[in-house]
Amino acid sequence: MNLSQIEAFCTVADSGSVSEAARQLDCNRTKLSMSIKALEKELSVELFIRSGNQLMLSEAGKAIYRDSQNLLVTEARIRQTCAQVSGDFSAEVWIARDDSLPDELWQSLSPHLNNDFPSTSFNIILASSGDLANLVVTGQVDFAFGVDYERTDDPHVTYQPLGKIRMMSVCGAVHPLSKMRRVTDNDLRHSMQAAMVYLNEKDNPELKPLSIRHVGFSSFDYMLHCILNEDAWGVLPEPLIRHHLRKQELAVIKHTYGLTQEDYCMFTPAGMSEHPAMSWLADKLNEYLFDF
Incomplete structure (x- = not known):
């Protein structure tokens, strides 16, 4: 036998x-x-x-x-x-991600990680986009995936762009801003903003609220809920809101920076060899962003 x-x-x-x-x-x-x-x-x-x-x-x-x-x-x-x-594989890998890509995508990829790389345990946590690089630099996670707002040459972390992600300034379909043919900075400053907040001590001008009145959230999904239900505006990733735009529940604000593009990146500690599972995951996220 x-x-x-x-x-x-x-x-x-x-x-x-x-x-x-x-x-x-x-x-x-x-x-x-x-x-x-x-x-x-x-x-x-x-x-x-x-x-x-x-x-x-x-x-x-x-x-x-x-x-x-x-x-x-x-x-x-x-x-x-x-x-x-x-030493062929790490026994445990910690991954931080933001929620700029739909939860359904991560739910479909996670089982494949476990099945294709059985020698490694994976822990995936949700974090603010502004905290991703810091979580890697401080060793709280091994890798991170999300929108790159840092735009700095930090010697402690490697930024690998996996694709472009379109960021949209949006509001509810019946919000006064949605009816305006041209929205100014002043209009935005005097409207409630749902903004991204983070714990990283380093100042990040990209994430500073523009509006005088704002409420901060650590996830895009919470921002979306506020925009849909609390008469606010905010900047959200297209993959998360496409179906709301198609259903005309959201409107793109006609502002100079109503549509921008950011890099969606994998963050890796400088000098760390890439885990084969992370190479696989990076390829899958790259394919998704390319097809999107």
Whole structure:
């Protein structure tokens, strides 16, 4: 009995088909059938009840299925431990991100990180765009992804642009600013602004509120909620608000800086080798921004 036979047994049990199991394991169907038969011969039991093209676990198969799964889990854990000890991968990676890209995108990418890089645990936290670089520099996270407002040559952090992201000055569709053919700085200063705030002690003029009256939030999503419900205006990333613009719930303000572009970046500590999972993630985010 060996682990490849146990893996074959569990995969056939889960899929109910030798053909499907062979596809999942990327191996020859005949070879897989021979592994099952060899395991049955060694254990002196039939593990499956064969009915046409379908396979169901026999009583003996049901009895050993849980233990067989545990064997595979133990094997994976041993491999992960050895990979971590040898330094091939970090045991744990902390990632900060802002919410300039939709949550649905991150929810679709996260399972692939766990499945494709099983030797590493990933912790993804939400942070203000203005704090991303500082979180990397101070070692609170290993990598960060988001809109780059820093525009400075910090020797402690590497900025890798993954694509451009359009920032829009918007307000609610019935807001007085939406009816104006030309909006001045003075008009904006006297209208309530939903602004981005951050904890980083370094002054960032890009994120200073323009309006005399403003309320600050650490996330674009909170800003969006305020703009939609509290008669405010603010600067938001296009990927987050496109469907609201299409539904005409938001309007772009006709101001000189109503539409601007910023870099969407990966922030990495200077001199740190890039984790293969972060290279994969950067490629996926680049593809999204390019297609967008």
